[in-house]
Amino acid sequence: MKAKIKVALVGGGPSALFVYKRLVERGRDDIVVEIFERKDSLGQGMPYSLEGANLEHITNVSSNELPDLVVPLADWVRALPRETLDHYGLRADSFGQSKVLPRLLFGQYLQAQFEALTDQASAIGLETAVHFGSVVTDIRDEPDRGQVAVQVDGAYDRVFDRVVICTGHNWPKTRENDVPGYYDSPYPPAKLARTHNHPVALRGSSLTAIDAIRTLARANGSFHRRSPHGLVYRAADGSEDFKIVMHSRSGLLPCVRFHLDDPQVSDDGLLGRQDLQRARRENGGFVPLDLIFEQDFKKPLEGKDPELYQRIKTMSLEQFVEAAMERRENSDPFALFKAECDEAIASLARKESIAWKEALAILSYALNSPAKHFCAEDMLRLKSVLMPLISIVIALVPQGSSEELIALHEAGRLELVTVGSESKVNIGAAGEIEYSYGESSRTFETFVDCVGQPHLNLDAFPFPSLVRQKVVRQARLTFRSAESALRHREKDPQSVQQDDDGSFHLLVPGLSINDSFQPEDWRRRPHRRIFVMAVPYIGGHNPDYSGLDFCADASARIVEALSAQDS
Numbered sequence: 001m002k003a004k005i006k007v008a009l010v011g012g013g014p015s016a017l018f019v020y021k022r023l024v025e026r027g028r029d030d031i032v033v034e035i036f037e038r039k040d041s042l043g044q045g046m047p048y049s050l051e052g053a054n055l056e057h058i059t060n061v062s063s064n065e066l067p068d069l070v071v072p073l074a075d076w077v078r079a080l081p082r083e084t085l086d087h088y089g090l091r092a093d094s095f096g097q098s099k100v101l102p103r104l105l106f107g108q109y110l111q112a113q114f115e116a117l118t119d120q121a122s123a124i125g126l127e128t129a130v131h132f133g134s135v136v137t138d139i140r141d142e143p144d145r146g147q148v149a150v151q152v153d154g155a156y157d158r159v160f161d162r163v164v165i166c167t168g169h170n171w172p173k174t175r176e177n178d179v180p181g182y183y184d185s186p187y188p189p190a191k192l193a194r195t196h197n198h199p200v201a202l203r204g205s206s207l208t209a210i211d212a213i214r215t216l217a218r219a220n221g222s223f224h225r226r227s228p229h230g231l232v233y234r235a236a237d238g239s240e241d242f243k244i245v246m247h248s249r250s251g252l253l254p255c256v257r258f259h260l261d262d263p264q265v266s267d268d269g270l271l272g273r274q275d276l277q278r279a280r281r282e283n284g285g286f287v288p289l290d291l292i293f294e295q296d297f298k299k300p301l302e303g304k305d306p307e308l309y310q311r312i313k314t315m316s317l318e319q320f321v322e323a324a325m326e327r328r329e330n331s332d333p334f335a336l337f338k339a340e341c342d343e344a345i346a347s348l349a350r351k352e353s354i355a356w357k358e359a360l361a362i363l364s365y366a367l368n369s370p371a372k373h374f375c376a377e378d379m380l381r382l383k384s385v386l387m388p389l390i391s392i393v394i395a396l397v398p399q400g401s402s403e404e405l406i407a408l409h410e411a412g413r414l415e416l417v418t419v420g421s422e423s424k425v426n427i428g429a430a431g432e433i434e435y436s437y438g439e440s441s442r443t444f445e446t447f448v449d450c451v452g453q454p455h456l457n458l459d460a461f462p463f464p465s466l467v468r469q470k471v472v473r474q475a476r477l478t479f480r481s482a483e484s485a486l487r488h489r490e491k492d493p494q495s496v497q498q499d500d501d502g503s504f505h506l507l508v509p510g511l512s513i514n515d516s517f518q519p520e521d522w523r524r525r526p527h528r529r530i531f532v533m534a535v536p537y538i539g540g541h542n543p544d545y546s547g548l549d550f551c552a553d554a555s556a557r558i559v560e561a562l563s564a565q566d567s
C-alpha cells in the first residue's frame with residue numbers, strides 16, 4: 001500500500017480553514033492532515049477572537065461577499081438560539097445577505113464551518129488530527145529525506161511531506177511593554193476598554209483606527225440614536241476631557257461600504273495566468289503595471305460606467321490617481337465622509353454599485369499575483385502612486401461605524417490631523433509620548449499605533465531554521481534600468497542590491513514567493529515541500545492581502561500546486 005502523504009497546517013485560523021476546505025473538496029483520501037493550533041479552537045484566528053475583537057467590533061464583509069463555506073452565513077445566523085442572537089443584538093428575521101456581523105460571532109461561524117468540514121473529511125477517508133494548545137516553535141527542512149520537521153513546544157517530534165504555514169497576524173511589540181500608555185496596536189482591544197479622561201492619539205485613520213475608536217468611544221461614553229441614519233455621542237462622567245485625535249499622512253478618511261455588483265471580487269474578465277505569462281514573455285520577464293491598470297481597471301469600466309471611461313480612457317495611472325485624489329484633498333475630510341455616507345446609503349438602497357470604487361477594489365485584488373513579476377520601477381510606482389488611493393478606497397467602512405465616526409466628530413470628540421510622510425513618535429525622559437510632524441509636536445498620555453498589519457521582514461519570521469537554511473529568502477524585484485536603480489540607491493541605499501552579474505534589485509518586505517505561495521531562492525526556484533500564506537511575511541510579493549477573499553484564492557493555488565506534485 002502506498003503511504004499516505006502527511007500534510008501539516010501550522011496555525012488553525014481562516015487560512016487553514018480554506019486550505020482544509022480545498023483538500024476536502026478534492027476528495028483527498030490519500031493524505032493525512034495534522035493541524036497545529038496555539039489556541040483551543042479552530043477557524044477564529046486573530047480578528048474573530050478576543051485577540052482581535054470585542055463585542056463592538058464588526059466584520060467589513062457581509063454574507064453575500066463571503067467565499068463559500070459549508071453552510072451559508074445567513075442560514076447559520078437564522079438558526080442560532082435566541083439567547084445568542086440577543087447577546088449580539090441581532091434579529092433572525094431581519095438578518096439578510098447584505099448585513100455585516102459582530103466579529104466574535106463570525107468567529108463562531110468559522111469555527112462551526114471547520115467542524116463541519118472535519119466531519120466531511122472523515123466521511124471521505126481524509127484523516128485529520130487537530131493539536132490544540134500546540135505552538136509550533138520552529139520548522140526545519142529535511143532535504144535528504146524529502147520531508148519537513150515541525151517543532152512543537154520546543155521538541156522536533158513530527159515530520160511531514162508538505163507543510164503549509166498559516167500562522168497569520170503578528171504585531172511585534174516595540175515599546176508597549178516599556179512605555180505606559182503606548183500601544184503598538186489596538187489588539188487585543190480589551191486593553192483599551194477603560195476611562196481615558198484625556199486626548200488619545202491614534203496613528204492611522206483606516207479600519208484599524210476604527211477598531212480602536214469603537215472600543216475607546218464605548219469605554220468613555222455612549223451613542224444614542226436620533227434618526228434612522230444619525231447618532232449622537234455623549235461622554236461619560238469622568239471622561240469630560242476624552243477625545244480621539246487621529247493622525248494620517250494624507251488627512252483622509254476611508255470610503256464607506258456601498259453596493260457591490262460583484263460581491264465576491266471574482267477575477268472574471270481580468271487578465272488570467274496565460275495572459276500574464278504572455279505579458280512577461282513580451283516584456284523582458286516583467287508584467288507591466290500599466291497593462292494591469294488598462295486591462296483590469298479601465299477596461300471593465302468601459303461597460304460599467306461608459307461616461308467615466310470616456311473621461312479617463314487616455315489618462316495614465318499617475319493622471320488618474322491625481323484626478324481622484326484632488327477632490328478628496330480639497331475637501332474637509334468629515335464633510336466628504338458624510339457625503340460619501342449618503343452616496344453609499346443610496347447605492348445600497350438602489351442596489352447600484354459605485355463603479356470606479358468597485359473597479360479599484362478589483363484592481364487591488366488583481367495586482368496581487370502579478371506584483372511579484374513587476375520590475376522594481378513599477379513596484380515603486382505602485383507604492384508611491386496607486387497604493388495611497390487604494391488604501392482609502394478599498395478599506396470600506398461599515399455603515400454602523402461611519403455613523404459613529406460622524407457622531408463623535410459632531411460631539412467634538414474626534415479630529416483628524418494631517419501629518420505628511422515624516423511624522424515620528426519620541427518618548428521623553430519621563431515617559432511622555434511626543435508626536436511630532438513638520439514644525440508641530442504634541443504630547444499625549446495615550447498613543448495607539450493603528451497603521452494596520454505591518455509588512456514584516458525575515459528577522460521577524462517565526463521559524464528561524466528556515467531562514468538559516470535559506471529555504472526562505474528576502475523578496476526582491478529586479479530593476480529594468482541601472483540608472484533608475486542608482487537613482488533609487490541614492491535615496492535609500494539599503495533597499496538596492498547589486499548581483500555579481502551587475503543586475504540591480506529592489507528589496508521588498510517579507511519573503512520571496514511564487515504564484516503558488518512556495519518560498520523561492522534568488523533564482524526564483526520554488527521550494528517543493530513548503531507553502532507560506534501567513535500574510536505579514538509575504539507583503540512585498542503579495543501587496544494586497546485584504547481578507548477572506550485572499551484566504552479563498554491563495555488556498556486554491558496552494559492545494560492545486562500540492563495536488564499537482566502528487567499526481
Ligand SMILES: Cc1cc2nc3c(=O)[nH]c(=O)nc-3n(C[C@H](O)[C@H](O)[C@H](O)COP(=O)(O)OP(=O)(O)OC[C@H]3O[C@@H](n4cnc5c(N)ncnc54)[C@H](O)[C@@H]3O)c2cc1C
Pocket residue numbers: 010011012013014015016036037038039044045046047052058059060061134135136137166167168169211453462533534535546547548549551
Ligand atoms: C482586526 C482585523 C479585522 C479583520 N476583519 C476582516 C473582515 O471583516 N473581513 C475580511 O474579509 N477580512 C478581515 N480581516 C483580514 C484577515 O486577515 C483574514 O480574514 C484572516 O484573519 C487571515 O487568517 P489567517 O489564518 O491567515 O491568520 P490569523 O487570523 O492570524 O490566524 C492564525 C492562526 O494561527 C495560529 N498560530 C499562530 N502562530 C502559531 C504557531 N506558531 N503555532 C500554532 N498556531 C499558531 C493563531 O493562534 C491563529 O489561530 C481582518 C484582519 C484584522 C487584523
